[in-house]
Amino acid sequence: MHISRITGRVVGTPGEGRRQGKERMTTPTGSTTRRRALITLGGVATSFAALALIGVEAAGTVALATLWFAASGPGTVGTPGTASGPVDVDPRVVRRHRERHPGTTISEAVSAVRSGS
Numbered sequence: 602m603h604i605s606r607i608t609g610r611v612v613g614t615p616g617e618g619r620r621q622g623k624e625r626m627t628t629p630t631g632s633t634t635r636r637r638a639l640i641t642l643g644g645v646a647t648s649f650a651a652l653a654l655i656g657v658e659a660a661g662t663v664a665l666a667t668l669w670f671a672a673s674g675p676g677t678v679g680t681p682g683t684a685s686g687p688v689d690v691d692p693r694v695v696r697r698h699r700e701r702h703p704g705t706t707i708s709e710a711v712s713a714v715r716s717g718s
Contacts, residue, residue, distance in 0.1 A: 637670075637671075637674050640670065641667060641670060641671045644663060644664075644666065644667030644670060644671075645664075645667055647663050647667075648660045648661075648663040648664040648667060651663050690711050690714050690715060691714075694714050695707065695710045695711055695714055698710045698713055698714055
């Protein structure tokens with residue numbers, strides 16, 4: 602379950618995005634952020650190995666490809682996480698809470714609705 606950035610509504614199901622009880626973050630392309638991080642670390646290690654074994658040109662090429670791969674992926678710093686929990690939150694209740702409490706963010710309203718206040 603998460604809050605749509607476009608509509609501002611809570612969408613999804615409570616079990617969505619879970620695998621074996623652990624939260625799994627995925628990018629819009631479907632690859633996990635862990636996989637992207639491991640590929641980036643592998644590229645950095647490969648560039649150092651290329652520097653030691655082959656030379657500066659090969660190391661620079663691998664480093665440039667690694668930098669491009671890391672920069673072209675979706676950003677993870679500052680992006681909102683997904684709201685998860687056992688309780689389904691009705692978007693209409695969240696909207697009513699926000700109407701009664703002007704200036705409340707969607708996340709605050711969802712938290713307030715979940716806690717029952």
